[in-house]
Structure formats: structure tokens, C-alpha cells
Amino acid sequence: MMKNPEQTIGNIADKYSTVFISYVDNEGFPITKAMLKPRIREGIKVFWFHTNTSSNKVKFFRENPKASIYFVDKRFFRGVSLIGTVEVLETKEAKEMLWQEGDTMYYREGVTDPDYCVLKFTAVRGRYYSNFHSEDFEI
Template sequence: MKNPEQTIGNMADKCGTVFMSYIDDEGFPVTKAMLKPRVREGIQMFWFHTNTSSNKVKFYRENPKASIYFVDIRFFRGVCLAGNVEVLETSEAKEMLWQEGDTMYYKEGVTDPDYCVLKFTAVKGRYYSNFHSEDFVI
């Protein structure tokens, strides 16, 4: 991969769904489909919104280890980023991600206690394309 920042950034921006994994209390990985990140900083930091009451929030608070996976089905390529998640409930974080129509998910608006932000920080990745995989450090 010639330019990881550009290649992976384009995949992240164009995806409709991203897969996010956490480790449950028995040590098993659990993968959930999520809406694409609302904000990203290069290919290292990605911000997602979710329900505070979700299992993933519970388990990220216990163990922040996580991975996210972007896939480009058209070209059969993908990238897995491994890193850590912070659960953010500050008004600044919530307002940064809030969009019109989010009351569909969070009835009480931007201050809804069941609305939080997940900040994923990648430390390494593995990219797959053309029957070849390669590891890279972020």
C-alpha cells in the first residue's frame, strides 16, 4: 500500500458501515456493525456515537482494547485497525458529533444520558487487497 493515510482514509469516508469489536467479560471478541465514524483525525482517531446503555460501552469501560474494520466490497479489500476506545460523555464531545435528526436515536437530544461518544485511537493495522495482507504501524 503506497499511501496508507489516503487509502484507509478514503475507505473510512466512503463506507456506510464499520465493524467494531470489543472483548466481553468471558474474554470473547464481540463484533457489532456501527454507522461510519462522524469525525476522524487521519487514520489514527475515529469518533462514533452510540447508546450509553449498550453492552459495548459497558465492556469498553472494563477493557478499552478494540478493533474497527472497514471493507470496500466493490474491490474486495479491507483494513482492520487495532487500538483503544475511550467512552466520552462530556458536553463538548457530544456536541461535536451531534447532527440534526439524531433525536431518532437519542430522544432527549444532545444531553440525553443514553448518548455518548466512543473515541477510537488506532495503534496498528492490517490491510488486505489483491490476495495479499500487510501489517503497518500507525
């Protein structure tokens, strides 16, 4: 059993550069994509990502906000799946909040690029796996 879920999961989320995000397509099938780790994390409840507005995941999140994210620690073969919802944000404030120097490699027109948006993932519960044991938890 995790002694401190926020610390344990937060450490995994912060340490690795890749996270997997899943969404549901228009036929009801789950699709999983690798993404860069979240730019901002609010505990283990809210995670902020940047992505291309033109991506399929944005299209499908607008139709169905249900999502999951998965962080994995390959070294110790442990991971955590969080389920919740995604909001697609295109406001100036959200885009500026996540913008970093060098992001023009993804969004050529800068922070106002119409192909740049923010995904705000809000978790409702999770499942942690470590040492051949899984544990569900509420957030």
C-alpha cells in the first residue's frame, strides 16, 4: 500500500519525460498516444499538456472528454493510471501559462499559433501498480 500517493505518483510523473494519454474515438475504441510530460502538475489531480489543435486527440476530446493518462517507471516496473476528463483550452491565458522558450519548434507562429492548444486533464481516480500488486485510489 502506498504511504503517500501524492508523493509517490508525483515523483513518477515528474521524473520521466513521456506520458501516455488515451482517448475514445468516434467508434468507441480506445486510442493511446505518447506525449511529452505535463508542463504543470497540480498535485495528482490536474495535469496541463500542450499539443496541436489539429491532432486527432483534440478532435475526439471535444466530442468525448473521457481520458486516462499513464506514467511508467521502467526501472522499477511500476506505474500509475489516472482516469478523468480533458478540457481543450485555446484561451490566451492558458496558452501563455504553458508556453516555453523553444516551443516555436512545435508551433511556428508562437503562442498565438492556431495549431497550439492546451489540454487540462483532471483526474477522478487512479490505479497504482508496483511489486506485483495493484491498488485503486480516489483523488
